[in-house]
Amino acid sequence: MQTTTNHAPILDAAHIPHVPPPVHHSVWGTAIRFTILTTILLGLLYPLFLTVAAHVLFPRQATGSLLLKDGQVIGSQLLAQSFTADKYFHPRPSAAGNGYDATASGGTNLSLSNAKLAQRIQSDIDKLTTASNGQPVPIDMLTTSASGLDPDITPDNAAFQAARVAQARNLSIDAVNSLIAAHTKPRDLGLFGEPRINVLELNLALDNQSAVKPADSLTR
Amino acid sequence: MTANGWLQFAIFSIVLFATVKPVGIYLAHVFEGERTWLDPILRPIERLTYRLCAVRPDSEMNWREYAFAMLGFSAVTLVFTYIIERIQSWLPFNPQHLAGVAPDLAFNTAASFTTNTNWQFYVPESTMSYLTEMAALATHNFWSAAVGIVVAVALIRGIRRTTSATIGNFWVDLTRTTLWILLPACIVYALLLVWQGVPQNLSAYTAVHTLEGATQTIAQGPVASQEAIKMLGTNGGGFFNANSAHPFENPTPFSNLLQMLSIFLIPAGLTYALGRMTRSQGHGWAVFAAMFVLFTAGFAACYWAESQPYNAIHGAAQSGSLTAPAGNMEGKEVRFGVASSTLFATITTDASCGAVNAMHDSFTPLGGLVPLANIMLGEVVFGGVGSGLYGMLIFVVLAVFIAGLMVGRTPEYLGKKIEGYDVKMAMLYALIFPLVVLSLAAIFVLIPQGTGVTNNPGPHGFTEILYSFVSGAGNNGSAFAGLGTNWWYNIAMAFDMLTGRFLMMIPVLALAGNLARKKSVPPSPGTFPVNSSLFTVLLIGVVVIVGALTFFPAVSLGPVLEHLLLNAKQLF
DSSP states (O other): OOOOTTTTTOOOOOGGGGGGOSSSSHHHHHHHOOOOOHHIIIIIHHHHHHHHHHHHHHHHHHTTTTETTTTTEEEETSSSOOOSSSSSSSOOOOTTTTTTTSSSSSOOOOOOOOOHHHHHHHHHHHHHHHTHHHTBBBBHHHHHOSSSSOOOHHHHHHHHHHHHHHHHTTHHHHHHHHHHHHHEOOOOOOBBSSEEEEEHHHHHHHHHHHOOOSSEEEEE | OOHHHHHHHHHHHHHHHHHHHHHHHHHHHHHTOOOOHHHHHHHHHHHHHHHHHTTTOOOOOOOOHHHHHHHHHHHHHHHHHHHHHHGGSSSSSSOOOOOOOOHHHHHHHHHHHTTTTOOOOGGGGTTHHHIIIIIIIIHHHHHHHHHHHHHHHOOOOOOOHHSOOOOOOOHHHHIIIIIIIHHHHHHHHHHHHHHTTBOOOOOOOOEOTTTTTTTTEEOBBHHHHHHHHHHHOOOOOOTTTTTGGSTTTSHHHHHHHHHHHHHHHHHHHHHHHHHHHHHHHHHHHHHHHHHHHHHHHHHHHHHHHHHHHHHHHHSSOOOOOOSSOOOOOTTTTTTTTTHHHHHHHHHHHHTTOOSSSSSSGSSOHHHHHHHHHHHTTTSTTTTTTHHHHHHEEEEHHHHHHHHHHHHHHHOTTTTEOOOHHHHHHHHHHHHHHHHHHHHHHHHHHHSHHHHHOSSTHHHHHHHHHHHHHHHHTTOOOOOOOOOOOOOOOOOOHHHHHIIIIIIHHHHHHHHHHHHHHSSSOOTTTTTOOSSHHHHHHHHHHHHHHHHHHHHHHHIIIIIIIIHHHHHTTTOO
C-alpha cells in the first residue's frame, strides 16, 4: 500500500475550506497581461500624448531649441558647437566624440591623478598664457565639460577671450564687453547654478553687429 | 565653498521639507485605498486594468504569494525588454535605423532597468531606437519604481498589522502606485522640463550647418517623457550618454533643481507615510531626521572636496596661473558649477537614482568617495523609491535589536517583538550586498578582462571597478563612467544588479510577513522609544558603523590611497 504523501491532505475534502482561494488564475498570465497593458499606456500613450502637448505648448523647446539664420538651422541654442576662428568666442574643450559631437555626448572621465589630464591642462595653460600676456586662465577654459556639449562659458572666460575677438573684428574692447554683459545670464532665481554666457548666442549677436547689411533675420 | 553654494543647499532642503507632509499624506491615501481627488478619472482605469489582467483586487496575499507575484512580474518585464532591444531594427520609431542590440548588452540593459539600476554600458543616442526608449526603457522605469514602492508599502503593512496572514495584493499596489502616483506626476513634470528646454519629439536627428560651416548632427527624441520618470522613479538611466549633464536632459539650473527635488520627493514622502500608516508620526520624523543628517554630511564633504582650488588639489607642477574660484571643473557643466554639481551627486547616490549631472570619475579622490560611500551605506539616505525606506527599516530593526541587547530585554519595534527570525532576515539583507559587491570586485581586479577596460591607471582604476559593482548591487546606476565594457562585465554586472535587487527584496518581504503575523504588545518602561532623537542618533550610528566596517578596507585601497598619493604629487 502506498504511503500517504504530504500533498494528500490538500485533496482531502474536509480541508478545502481552510485552503485560501487562489489569488489569481496565474501569476504569469497576470504578469504578461499587465506588461502588455501598461506598455500601451506608459510606453506609447504617455509619450505620444506628451509629444503632442509639448508641440502645442512649447514648440520651440520640443524640437530641440534650434536656431535659424537666413532660414537655415545653424545649431541648437542648448548645445555647444565648434568655434576655432579668432573672431568668435570659443566654447569649452569637448570630449564628445571628436569634439562637439551631438550624437556622442560625454566627458573625458580622466581622474585628477591621471598624468594625461595634468599634461593636457598644463599644455593648455602654457599656450593660453603666452597668447594672453600672462593673464590668469579661467578654469572652465582648461577643463572639458561633462556632456562635451556645454553651451556656456563663465564671465571670466568671456572676459579672457574679449581682446582676441575685438581685435579680429576691429571692434573696440568696450563694444565686445558690453555685448558680453548683455548676454550674461544670472543664476536662476538669483540663486541656483552659476552665472553664464551662451557662446552660440553671443557669436550670433557679434555677427549681427558686425554685419554691413541690416541684421540677419534671427528667429528662435 | 561659497555662501551661495550653502544657500542653494538650504533652499533645496527647505523646499524638500515642505513637500514631505503633503506628499506623505497623499501616498498613504493611495496605499490605504482611500479617496483622492484623482479618483473620478483613475477609478475607471483601475477597474479596467483589474478586469483585463484577471486581478481580484479584494483578495490579499501572504508574503510568499506577494514575493512570487513580484518576481514573476519582474521576470516577464525583463524578458520583454530584452526582446524589444534585440528586434528594435524591425520595429517602428527608429528613424536612425539603429541595429538590434547585441545579446550580452541587451541582457545587461534589461537586467539593469528591471532592477531600477539603469546602469548603462552603451551610448544611448547611438544604440537605442525611440521605440526601445519609450516602450521598453521608460516603461521599465515606471515598473521598477512601482515595484520598489510596493515592497516598502508591504513592509509598512507588516509593521502595522497584527495577527494577519497577508500583507496586501501586489497587483493592486502596483496598479495604484502607477496610476495615482507616478503617471500623473510625470505628465506635469515632463511638461515643466519641456518648458525649460528638454526636447520631446520623434524626429530623425537634425543635421545643422554651424556658423563656421561645419556639420553637426543633433540627436533628438522623446526625452522629456523619459526624463520625468527617470528622476521621479529614482531610475537614473539617461536618454543621452551624458545623462543629466546633457543640456537636452537638464538645460538650466532650474531644471536641475526640479530634478534634484524629484529624486527625493517620493522617498522623503514615504517617511511621512510610514509614520501615518503605523500611527506613529514621531517615528516617521525620527527616520527622516537620520536621513537628513547623513545627507547634509555627504553634501558638506563632497562640496568641500570639489571646491578646493585646482592648484591645491593637483599634483602636477604648474606654471601660469588660474582665476581664483577655481574648484574642480573637469567633467562639470558651467551652468551648474561646483555647488549644484556636488549637491546633485550627493542626492543621486543618497537615493538609488544614479543620474549624474557631472562626471563622478573626474571628481577629486575625496569628492568621488562621497557618492561611493553613499551607495555603500545602502542608499538609505532617503534612498530609492521604496527601496530607500525598506533599506532604512532594516537598519531600524538592527538598531532596536542593538538597543535591546544593551538593556537586556527583548527588543520591540512599534509594538512588535523583534525575534530571531526578524533579525536573521535583517542580517541577510545587510550581508548580501557586501558579499556580492566585494566578491565580484575582487574577481575583476584579478582577471585581465576586469582590469583591461579601466580608463585611469593606479588606485583610481581600482575605484572604477569597485564603484561599478557597488553601484550595480546598490541598484544606483551612476558610474565612474570611464570604465569600458566587455562580455564579462555585461554578464557579471547583470548578476550583480539582479542579486542586489531581488535577493535583498525577499528577506524584506519575509520580514513583512513575519511582523504582520505577530501580536501587538503594549509598550513597557523597557521599550526603546523609536521617535526620540536618541533613536535617530543610534540609527545613524548603526548605518555608518555597518557601512564603515564592511567597506573601509576596499575604500582605503581606492580613493583614500589616491588622495594620499595625489597630495604627495604622485601621478599615474
